[in-house]
Amino acid sequence: MSAGHDHPNHPYHLVDPSPWPLVGAISGGTLAIGGVLFMHDITPWVAVAGFLMVLATMFLWWRDVIKEAVHQGHHTKVVQLGLRYGMILFIASEVMFFSAFFWAFFDASLFPGEVKQVARAEFTGGVWPPVGVEVFHAFDLPFLNTMILLLSGCTVTWAHHALIHGDRQGLLQGLGLTIVLGLLFTAIQAYEYSHAAFGFTDGIYSSTFFMATGFHGFHVIVGTLFLIVCFFRAYAGHFKPDHHFGFEAAAWYWHFVDVVWLFLFICVYWWGGN
Numbered sequence: 001m002s003a004g005h006d007h008p009n010h011p012y013h014l015v016d017p018s019p020w021p022l023v024g025a026i027s028g029g030t031l032a033i034g035g036v037l038f039m040h041d042i043t044p045w046v047a048v049a050g051f052l053m054v055l056a057t058m059f060l061w062w063r064d065v066i067k068e069a070v071h072q073g074h075h076t077k078v079v080q081l082g083l084r085y086g087m088i089l090f091i092a093s094e095v096m097f098f099s100a101f102f103w104a105f106f107d108a109s110l111f112p113g114e115v116k117q118v119a120r121a122e123f124t125g126g127v128w129p130p131v132g133v134e135v136f137h138a139f140d141l142p143f144l145n146t147m148i149l150l151l152s153g154c155t156v157t158w159a160h161h162a163l164i165h166g167d168r169q170g171l172l173q174g175l176g177l178t179i180v181l182g183l184l185f186t187a188i189q190a191y192e193y194s195h196a197a198f199g200f201t202d203g204i205y206s207s208t209f210f211m212a213t214g215f216h217g218f219h220v221i222v223g224t225l226f227l228i229v230c231f232f233r234a235y236a237g238h239f240k241p242d243h244h245f246g247f248e249a250a251a252w253y254w255h256f257v258d259v260v261w262l263f264l265f266i267c268v269y270w271w272g273g274n
Contacts (some may be wrong), residue, residue: 011078011079012078013068013075018061020057020064023057024057026053027050027056027057028050028054029050030046030050031050032050034048035047066233066238069238070238075243080243083245083249084245087249091256094219098212102263104208104211105208105209105267105268106267108124108128108204108205108208109128110128112124112130113127123204124204124205128272129272133202133203133206135272136192136269137273138265138269138270141188141191142192142265144188145265146262146265148185149185149261150258151181152182155174156227156250156251156255159171159174159178160247160248160251163234163241163247164241168234175230176231179227182227183224185220186217186220186221189213189220212264212268216257216261219257223254223257226253229246229250233246233247
């Protein structure tokens with residue numbers, strides 16, 4: 001490491017050379033090729049290897065980031081501001097991602113009898129939900145999951161406030177409860193899917209339903225893993241009242257997941273199921 005890196009005269013972080021971008025590119029390429037081979041019924045093992053390589057890259061890369069932030073002190077106020085901008089842009093891209101699914105859903109549900117979409121009109125019978133489709137009751141399991149996610153938003157906020165005020169016990173308790181609620185949401189969603197009266201390929205209703213709610217479920221799993229990492233980091237004492245962007249990013253992501261679910265509940269389950 002150069003002397004300029006040891007004693008910088010600026011607030012920015014000039015990252016040291018790292019193998020992980022190249023390793024990550026190779027891992028992602030392996031996963032993509034493996035996905036193609038799997039979907040052509042050739043072999044699943046290349047995809048498995050690529051997936052494990054991606055997981056290993058993420059673990060090792062973020063391990064280095066944690067070292068830079070906690071032990072080496074590279075994450076100054078200016079660097080943290082840049083990280084916040086990056087997380088904001090990431091969440092904005094996620095908003096666009098889910099907007100595509102809502103667009104598909106509303107295009108089909110608002111115009112089920114569109115004359116230019118002959119196959120759609122024949123399948124739906126000109127109404128929404130389509131004729132013969134047995135939908136979920138909004139105020140059954142979906143409503144329970146809504147309450148669970150809203151409560152988890154409260155517990156992660158409790159954990160954040162405890163962190164800001166130096167309450168380590170409250171931080172761990174709030175994070176632990178949020179993780180349990182996230183796991184409970186995923187379990188109920190899996191139970192709901194297993195009792196669905198329609199499959200993924202059973203038409204436009206099932207496709208739009210499973211794409212929107214399924215990707216949201218994937219984001220809940222990712223967010224839960226994010227919070228689990230934060231729990232162990234909090235237990236190890238990595239977070240300080242004035243230096244905890246890793247936790248803050250996880251909380252932002254979790255609140256985003258909450259808001260998306262509210263739109264799914266109102267639009268897909270309640271309005272789209274009546």
